Amino acid sequence: MNEIPRGTLQEQTFYEQVGGEETFRRLVHLFYQGVADDPLLRPMYPEEDLGPAEERLTLFLIQYWGGPRTYSDNRGHPRLRMRHAPFAVDRAAHDAWLKHMRAAVDGLGLAPEHERQLWDYLVYAAASMVNTAE
Ligand code: HEM
Numbered sequence: 001m002n003e004i005p006r007g008t009l010q011e012q013t014f015y016e017q018v019g020g021e022e023t024f025r026r027l028v029h030l031f032y033q034g035v036a037d038d039p040l041l042r043p044m045y046p047e048e049d050l051g052p053a054e055e056r057l058t059l060f061l062i063q064y065w066g067g068p069r070t071y072s073d074n075r076g077h078p079r080l081r082m083r084h085a086p087f088a089v090d091r092a093a094h095d096a097w098l099k100h101m102r103a104a105v106d107g108l109g110l111a112p113e114h115e116r117q118l119w120d121y122l123v124y125a126a127a128s129m130v131n132t133a134e
Contacts, residue, residue: 027104031057044087059075087131089129094129
């Protein structure tokens with residue numbers, strides 16, 4: 001009978017625990033379905049096709065949670081605040097972004113502890129991206 005090697009479960013990254021690449025692809029795909037119909041957020045995206053933006057956010061989150069480092073191989077250091085500087089991320093944009101993320105997270109059906117960890121990070125990260133006075 002095969003044994004589970006000692007330590008394997010504890011050493012799994014969050015990325016692995018929640019289902020790996022497929023989970024993050026689903027999350028960001030659901031999120032961009034919301035963005036595509038959002039009158040405030042959609043015009044902020046410089047490209048006609050949201051596909052490449054979807055890919056960048058997916059790869060970033062995969063890397064952040066312990067998966068492959070493809071994001072940085074392609075894009076270098078994330079420097080996310082700097083990369084958002086061209087866009088007016090005000091309170092309304094922040095709220096809209098989180099609204100679509102909330103719906104996307106809900107769509108994953110994660111275990112409550114994983115869901116809380118992911119959501120707490122997204123709330124914190126969104127607050128740190130606001131770059132306007134109000
Ligand atoms: C708070 C509201 C936010 C707004 C309105 C916003 C908006 C945008 C826009 C318009 C882009 C450019 C699309 C593109 O060409 O990639 C972008 C890029 C990106 N955003 Fe956000 N964003 C927000 C928060 C966040 C947060 C919280 C994260 C991380 C958890 C994030 C991660 C990224 C990444 C990884 C990119 C691509 C960076 C690159 O490699 O060029 N964003 N965002």
